[in-house]
Amino acid sequence: MYSVILKTATKYLTPLMLLFAFFLLLRGHNEPGGGFVGGLVAAAAYALMVISYGVKTARKELKYAPLSFIILGLSIALISGIPALLVSETYFTGLWTEMKFPVIGKLGTPLIFDIGVFFLVIGITTKIIFTLAEEDQE
Amino acid sequence: MLIAVLSGIIIAALTPLIFRVMKEKASLLLSLVPVFLFAWYLSYYNRVANGEIIKEVSEWIPAMGINLTFSMDGLSLLFALIITGIGSVVFFYAAAYLKHDKYITRFYVYILFFMASMLGVVTSDNIFGLFVFWELTSLSSYLLIGYYFDKESSRKSALQALLVTGTGGLALLAGLILLYIITGTTEISEMLAVTGISSHELYTGAVILVLIGAFTKSAQFPFHFWLPNAMAAPSPVSAYLHSATMVKAGVFLLARLNPVLGGTEFWQNTLLIFGGTTMVIAAFLALKQTDLKKLLAYSTVSVLGTLTFMIGLGTETALKGMVIYLLAHSLFKASLFLIAGSIDHETGTRNVSQLSGLKSFMPFTAFVAIFAALSKMGFFPFYGFIGKETLYDAVLKSGSNEILLFSAVFIGGAVSGFVAITAGIKPFIGRTIETPKSPHEAPLLMYAGPIVLASAGFIFGLLPESFTGNIVEKTASAIAGTNIEYTIKLWHGFNLVFLLSVVTLVVAYLLYRFRTKFTNISIASGVGDFIKPSMLYDKSLSMMISLARGQTRLLQNGYMRYYIVLIVSTALGLTGYVLFTSVDMSVIDISFDITFSEVVILLVMIAASITAIKAKRRLSAIASLGVVGYGVAIIFIMYGAPDLALTQFSIETLTVILFVLAIYRLPKYLPFSNTTLRFRDFIIAAASGVMMTMIVLLVTSEEMVSQLKSFFAENSLPLAKGKNVVNVILVDFRALDTMGEITVLAIAAIGVYALIKLRMEGRK
Numbered sequence: 001m002y003s004v005i006l007k008t009a010t011k012y013l014t015p016l017m018l019l020f021a022f023f024l025l026l027r028g029h030n031e032p033g034g035g036f037v038g039g040l041v042a043a044a045a046y047a048l049m050v051i052s053y054g055v056k057t058a059r060k061e062l063k064y065a066p067l068s069f070i071i072l073g074l075s076i077a078l079i080s081g082i083p084a085l086l087v088s089e090t091y092f093t094g095l096w097t098e099m100k101f102p103v104i105g106k107l108g109t110p111l112i113f114d115i116g117v118f119f120l121v122i123g124i125t126t127k128i129i130f131t132l133a134e135e136d137q138e
Numbered sequence: 139m140l141i142a143v144l145s146g147i148i149i150a151a152l153t154p155l156i157f158r159v160m161k162e163k164a165s166l167l168l169s170l171v172p173v174f175l176f177a178w179y180l181s182y183y184n185r186v187a188n189g190e191i192i193k194e195v196s197e198w199i200p201a202m203g204i205n206l207t208f209s210m211d212g213l214s215l216l217f218a219l220i221i222t223g224i225g226s227v228v229f230f231y232a233a234a235y236l237k238h239d240k241y242i243t244r245f246y247v248y249i250l251f252f253m254a255s256m257l258g259v260v261t262s263d264n265i266f267g268l269f270v271f272w273e274l275t276s277l278s279s280y281l282l283i284g285y286y287f288d289k290e291s292s293r294k295s296a297l298q299a300l301l302v303t304g305t306g307g308l309a310l311l312a313g314l315i316l317l318y319i320i321t322g323t324t325e326i327s328e329m330l331a332v333t334g335i336s337s338h339e340l341y342t343g344a345v346i347l348v349l350i351g352a353f354t355k356s357a358q359f360p361f362h363f364w365l366p367n368a369m370a371a372p373s374p375v376s377a378y379l380h381s382a383t384m385v386k387a388g389v390f391l392l393a394r395l396n397p398v399l400g401g402t403e404f405w406q407n408t409l410l411i412f413g414g415t416t417m418v419i420a421a422f423l424a425l426k427q428t429d430l431k432k433l434l435a436y437s438t439v440s441v442l443g444t445l446t447f448m449i450g451l452g453t454e455t456a457l458k459g460m461v462i463y464l465l466a467h468s469l470f471k472a473s474l475f476l477i478a479g480s481i482d483h484e485t486g487t488r489n490v491s492q493l494s495g496l497k498s499f500m501p502f503t504a505f506v507a508i509f510a511a512l513s514k515m516g517f518f519p520f521y522g523f524i525g526k527e528t529l530y531d532a533v534l535k536s537g538s539n540e541i542l543l544f545s546a547v548f549i550g551g552a553v554s555g556f557v558a559i560t561a562g563i564k565p566f567i568g569r570t571i572e573t574p575k576s577p578h579e580a581p582l583l584m585y586a587g588p589i590v591l592a593s594a595g596f597i598f599g600l601l602p603e604s605f606t607g608n609i610v611e612k613t614a615s616a617i618a619g620t621n622i623e624y625t626i627k628l629w630h631g632f633n634l635v636f637l638l639s640v641v642t643l644v645v646a647y648l649l650y651r652f653r654t655k656f657t658n659i660s661i662a663s664g665v666g667d668f669i670k671p672s673m674l675y676d677k678s679l680s681m682m683i684s685l686a687r688g689q690t691r692l693l694q695n696g697y698m699r700y701y702i703v704l705i706v707s708t709a710l711g712l713t714g715y716v717l718f719t720s721v722d723m724s725v726i727d728i729s730f731d732i733t734f735s736e737v738v739i740l741l742v743m744i745a746a747s748i749t750a751i752k753a754k755r756r757l758s759a760i761a762s763l764g765v766v767g768y769g770v771a772i773i774f775i776m777y778g779a780p781d782l783a784l785t786q787f788s789i790e791t792l793t794v795i796l797f798v799l800a801i802y803r804l805p806k807y808l809p810f811s812n813t814t815l816r817f818r819d820f821i822i823a824a825a826s827g828v829m830m831t832m833i834v835l836l837v838t839s840e841e842m843v844s845q846l847k848s849f850f851a852e853n854s855l856p857l858a859k860g861k862n863v864v865n866v867i868l869v870d871f872r873a874l875d876t877m878g879e880i881t882v883l884a885i886a887a888i889g890v891y892a893l894i895k896l897r898m899e900g901r902k
Contacts, residue, residue, distance in 0.1 A: 024784075029860035032780040034868065040788035047795045070884045077877055092873040096859050106859045110869040113876075117869070120880050124887035125792060131894050132799040 039121025146254025212612025310351025356388025373479025397619025511562025555646025
């Protein structure tokens with residue numbers, strides 16, 4: 001599929017979508033959003049890229065293999081429960097710093113967990129989309 | 139004690155690393171593990187010998203009363219010493235035996251894991267802790283029997299052992315739960331204080347289930363068939379697991395629970411009958427074996443029967459005899475198995491009829507073999523002699539059915555002697571026969587250990603009281619549940635027991651001398667063909683496989699449309715049943731306001747649904763479904779659930795993209811269904827729609843009192859520092875659930891990838 005309009009639009013839309021995804025991730029704890037939706041929006045950005053530029057370009061833009069994102073996401077999520085163990089709480093008990101930040105609110109381990117979810121969702125969605133799209137090309 | 143048990147598992151995990159760093163020397167280093175543990179357990183000897191019972195508790199699941207409680211009395215210590223002592227010998231032996239084996243690393247991982255689990259079984263005081271370790275021994279036994287995994291027979295034997303002992307394990311778990319219900323405690327030491335167990339209505343059931351567990355593990359008739367097949371494992375494994383330790387776990391359990399469950403006629407007689415039957419049948423089956431290891435395996439089954447039999451006998455002398463015989467058997471049978479391994483290793487055959495005159499080639503091995511064989515025969519002054527004498531003594535004093543019981547024990551004893559001569563002496567004496575490999579002495583590591591074991595059998599025999607008196611006394615006391623005082627003596631004088639002992643030896647020799655005839659009798663008698671529980675195993679296994687195949691063909695036929703019909707109608711049936719039988723429908727309130735915007739969205743969704751059904755092309759069907767999804771998302775927004783709406787929008791968008799990518803691969807869009815089928819599908823779809831509507835109406839008509847809702851609303855900010863309740867639940871209150879869900883997602887993604895990639899590779 002070749003469309004100049006779509007290609008040009010994609011060029012401007014993808015960075016915006018990724019930024020928005022990141023924004024959704026960070027504000028998730030207090031406002032609508034979160035790692036899951038953020039991950040989906042980010043993955044949608046790459047899906048758009050697959051449609052307008054093809055899988056090869058999309059893969060290049062993602063830089064690392066989708067599987068790495070899955071591994072990264074799962075590991076971050078798993079590790080985010082460990083600080084609680086260090087202060088003898090149950091695994092996954094949330095811990096927060098006292099400082100407050102705009103948009104994010106207080107920093108804490110649940111945010112780290114959400115970041116894990118974010119990367120994992122990007123990983124699995126792109127994995128499936130890329131695999132299906134590659135099969136189409138053959 | 140927890141650390142002693144866990145050390146094996148931890149070192150097992152580090153083993154691959156140790157092998158990578160140390161290469162060949164790693165096996166020697168790892169062999170020091172059981173040696174250290176042996177020394178560590180030995181340091182408890184004096185305290186236990188003085189009658190102390192050492193306890194240790196580490197919390198595990200305290201809410202359910204399941205803790206890792208360890209206690210050490212005579213019985214535990216004796217077993218722990220056997221496990222680590224014979225373990226040391228076997229570990230060193232395997233270092234030479236498997237020296238050039240590709241998978242030696244795995245061997246040490248498995249066997250360390252096994253040793254740790256076995257130590258857990260014998261020192262656990264909590265029944266559920268014991269059960270967990272018990273299952274771990276089955277698991278490691280499975281891995282070790284299947285060690286030569288490239289042979290089909292190995293894999294089959296391993297699976298057989300796992301299924302038989304695993305089924306027994308399930309029965310045992312049920313039995314232990316009943317025991318917990320009866321006594322109200324999970325600690326064996328506390329059960330001892332509970333009275334009236336045997337008059338409880340669940341007593342018989344508990345006993346039967348526990349016995350199935352013990353009998354499968356200790357290869358009692360009719361579950362004995364897995365043990366000879368387990369000889370597919372390397373010889374060190376046979377020596378360690380399938381003669382000295384793991385198969386004795388069942389006997390250990392009987393001994394451990396004897397003071398709790400024993401004392402009733404039901405318990406004693408069942409043990410007596412099953413033990414006696416196993417002892418005699420295995421003896422008959424042993425007569426016709428020509429494979430060195432199978433011969434020893436049947437003899438082991440026979441001995442395990444004897445040990446069960448003696449617990450069944452239950453008198454003080456019987457229990458003492460059982461302990462002595464158990465220790466003696468562990469020493470000589472492990473040596474004989476290791477020697478069988480050496481013979482196999484150096485001559486290339488295990489067929490007894492092909493082995494003769496090896497003593498000039500393998501002098502050290504021959505020496506050990508003859509020592510071990512003499513102890514097994516019950517020859518004066520070996521430890522096995524004392525074992526046999528005490529056994530005979532106990533049977534003759536049992537007070538009822540002496541003749542019947544004695545003839546059973548006599549057959550067992552005579553065949554044991556026959557096996558000892560055939561497996562331990564015959565291969566080394568007489569004239570030399572050509573063997574597949576030209577025989578030579580085994581390496582030092584392969585006879586040094588057995589020498590220690592066989593000499594122990596000799597020294598214990600000479601000085602039984604000073605070396606083993608205390609521990610035997612304390613073990614027998616633990617089994618009886620009362621204090622037993624006893625002095626072991628080697629020599630009791632020329633009495634009836636000694637005479638019978640001599641007769642046994644003579645009969646054993648005659649059996650050996652005319653073995654071909656007896657072999658024929660054993661074959662002709664048909665004991666092996668007539669009584670064949672393994673047939674039952676084979677049949678039930680193949681039945682299970684065909685059942686699984688049949689129901690897979692029925693339920694998983696590969697047609698998507700079929701799955702959907704099945705899933706929807708099942709949900710419909712089950713929910714509908716509850717809805718119509720136990721829910722009051724009159725509460726449904728349909729007087730609610732509906733706004734103009736809602737009507738518009740609904741109409742759009744209905745129109746989209748109809749378009750999806752009527753669509754002539756896939757793409758339009760998919761797009762219409764997307765419209766329905768967007769409609770739902772708008773409803774979410776109108777009802778104040780922006781989070782759900784956001785997710786729904788993204789999901790719908792991505793789903794449409796995925797569909798579009800997938801449909802290129804699909805064959806042309808053709809209607810397969812005829813009018814009847816369409817009508818059926820219409821009914822199902824409409825019914826599920828109606829049901830869903832009714833559920834929603836029902837839920838909204840009644841004010842549901844949910845504590846969760848208010849809990850999350852109130853605590854989200856103070857406890858979890860977040861205003862977005864949905865997100866707080868996902869990443870904080872229910873983080874563990876989310877963790878599970880994202881793991882499933884990751885696996886699903888890999889599954890999708892695998893399915894597509896495999897198909898692509900297949901096409902190439």
